[in-house]
Amino acid sequence: MYKNLKYLIKHSAVILVILFFVRICFAVAFVPMNVISSNLAVFPRLLFNLLRFDVQVICYVLLLPTVLTLVFAALHKPWTERVLSRFRKVYFSIVCVLLLAISGIDMGFFANFNSHINITFFDFFNEGPVSLIQTVWEEYHCVYEAIAFLLVTIPVLLLIRRIESGNSSSRQSVRSSTVPTPSRRRIASLSVILLLYVAFLVIGMRGSVWRFPLQIEDTFVSNQKILNDLVPNAVYMFKKAYKEKKNAFRMESTADLLRQYKFKSLQEALDVYTEGKVKMQNNDTLAALQRALFAEVGDTLKQPQPNVVIVYCESWSNYLFNLQQKDADMYFGLERHFKDDLLFRNFQSVQNGTVASLENLYVSTPYPRFFASAYRFKTLPTSIALPFKDSNYRTTFMSGMDAAWENCAEALVHQQFDATYDKFHLLKDYPRATYNCIGVYDEYLFQALLDKLKKPSEKRQMIAVMTTTNHPPFEFPKDLKLPSLPESVYGRKCFAEHNRKVLDKYLTGFRYNNKVLNDFLDRFKASDAAKNTVLFITGDHNVRSILSYDVVDKRYEHSVPLYIYLPPYLRKEAYKSLTNRWGSHDDILATLAPFAFRHTKYFKMGKNLLDVSVPDSTYFSANVEQIESVPAYRKNAERLTDARNLLRHVYFGWYWRNKS
Incomplete structure (x- = not known):
């Protein structure tokens, strides 16, 4: 059990190094040296919050292998060490490749939009996979980026393999038909270690021991946007973007809105709201809505603004x-x-x-x-x-x-x-x-x-x-x-x-x-x-x-x-x-x-x-x-409020469907 926890900690260190390496690449690519030199005072807080975001990712990654380790430890079978080792090798290899991939995507997104991955990231997939692949191929140096990705990924995979190669003793133990029973002293020390490890996981997933858990506000550590952009990692920003997409509001049809606000037609709502001053001409709904909802100020005040x-x-x-x-x-x-x-x-x-x-x-x-x-x-x-x-x-x-x-x-x-x-x-x-x-x-x-x-x-x-x-x-x-x-x-x-x-x-x-x-x-x-x-x-x-x-x-x-x-x-x-x-x-x-x-x-x-x-x-x-x-x-x-809300919903629905 203790040995398996050691392997999890070693894999965590690899992930931490990967995330830190990505931050260095981000800083080299996007952060001017004069911004760094003139804001050295904020770096302790920046590094601390950066570590909080990275540790949170690590703790969520550790959750599944930790549960499996505890379950297998309870089984107390000699073959569990071999199975856990193979699982860790595959699991952490996949995790590290995904981390590098999403971090690379995030840096590419930032290079184009001056922002980490956000909800508009998912708009790319609305264009269809063929056009997406074509756009990426035409606008990015895909060959060079693929080579760079491999140059980083291969050493990471070899390191994961090397970590697990130290588990040879566990494979030798499989040949034994019995597993030695640990002493009471060893059980006590293992319990303390396990308790500390679980506490670390819980605090790490929350990202905080204070009143509030880790949140987007913690990305702000200075009045310099580019320094604040150094703090969150790609995983956190992807999660945030996906949550926003999931919670995005839906727009109701005009027919549903008319029923909801109890109007027979948009013209009836226009008559109520504008006292009959705005009429739809040639079924031009947008023009009528703009006349009803927007007002124009002339130059009635002769004094200075x-x-x-x-x-x-x-x-x-x-x-x-x-x-x-x-x-x-x-x-x-x-x-x-x-x-x-x-x-x-x-x-x-x-x-x-x-x-x-x-x-x-x-x-x-x-x-x-x-x-x-x-x-x-x-x-x-x-x-x-x-x-x-x-x-x-x-x-x-x-x-x-x-x-x-x-x-x-x-x-x-x-x-x-x-x-x-x-x-x-x-x-x-x-x-x-x-x-x-x-x-x-x-x-x-x-x-x-x-x-x-x-x-x-x-x-x-x-x-x-x-x-x-x-x-x-x-x-x-x-x-x-x-x-x-x-x-x-x-x-x-x-x-x-x-x-x-x-x-x-x-x-x-x-x-x-x-x-x-x-x-x-x-x-x-x-x-x-x-x-x-x-x-x-x-x-x-x-x-x-x-x-x-x-x-x-x-x-x-x-x-x-x-x-x-x-x-x-x-x-x-x-x-x-x-x-x-x-x-x-x-x-x-x-x-x-x-x-x-x-x-x-x-x-x-x-x-x-x-x-x-x-x-x-x-x-x-x-x-x-x-x-x-x-x-x-x-x-x-x-009635006026219902008419206004109906017209406003229809206007915004039209605008977002046609302009966004």
Whole structure:
């Protein structure tokens, strides 16, 4: 048994060397020396995470031979050694050849697409095997690559054979009819070794001994993409790509969508959504959909275009502001800003998860998990970045998290965001910044945002921001000091959660968010940036778990506030009277458009909350789980939402089938 485990460890070492050799080849082929020399400080973390990914592969490879070894050991037969040796020789030879092959394919993929194997890898097979082979033969140096593959593979196979040739003693033992019974001392030592070995396998397959298992975020170790690309191996990226392909969403037919949303025809939905203004001509469905779903902004504003900042605050609850009392500060100074500017509290998130809310704002897709689909590699005409770029803005996504989370960095660059600024940019620009397992603390993110707004720029800036600190497991800066809350707050009937520690974490996260937000607004308004910047600040979704909606009004179940700051030259006194309107995330872009866009078409999902010519009663708030409006308008709001969702599904279905 002990001897067989030794052989497994030796084969593991061979696999580790192969994976390390591939990394060296990758570095030589793709990583410039100046990038390496200027980022030496990140190499300890890079090597550590690299090892975690490789060990995970090794542990999964070891699983089958380990199980067979244990089963054969239980049989206690003399022929098991010979059978296991032959199995290992064949098994590890196949594994090593496959590892080298997929690693070579991954490097070829990277050379063409500047990306490891991703979900688009499977698109090649849609062309048919003949055309695939022809393309590979014409575009790659197949002969030279085959020779290189053989030059690497043959020594590896010989090494595997040599490892197993040391098993001659086990073959000699087959001639004996009995197997010696091990002593108690040997059994005890073998048990300890086996226990340690199993622990290594379990930890290795998880890839972590910490709170979170190994995940795509662990590939980000610096603000240099090419260094981050060194971390994952081809096997992990292939597995990730296959999982995304497996989970890809399916598109329903127009007939099925009409039945689902209870419309007789697309024209009926167009009539409801556009009040009869859009008619299909010559059965041109696409043209009709584009007229219904896109709007064009002329040049109605004669003043200069402002910078635009849209902040999604993690789990920024609307209801928790209602807990404010004399000895329980929830606002931390925000009430002054709310009073001076515009605050919409009849407001909801459209989606109820962070990535879903980001996708809804950035690409308005009706399908969830867009960032995890193959379509993220195509620029959608609905991308929020496009109208800003058409209006001469520079577009940036900022967050304290690893931008690898949910493929944000990868997806947004294809949606025409000019830059992403994440955890590693913050740590490089602000060396004293601290962070938790989710990301750099929000106070440093807001400092970076303010510095970016203060810095002179040739173009106006559109900056989309996502905070992270108010998120489980709720880890806060060590020097954070907030006034304690009285016991009466924790005992309120509005809470579904009665565990004091859990409740305190949620309330601390909410109050921390408000404190750093207030600090940012104080400094922002004292700066020159306030003279030419529009701020929209809302929550990505409501706080989860802790509120009981048997007690709390259901209108708060998905409710987040919307705060709007306008520079002096854009303000109108009439806007103050509009803040009781119902709205949702869908209305953000439509409200911004008249201030920012010039002769620009954009995907319009909602209404301009600051349009003084429209009655308040026609505004509504559409969350995926509930619609809110004045009671008399509720049925109209539901029908309008159904019409819009139907038209949007049909439009996206057509676009992806014909353009992707």
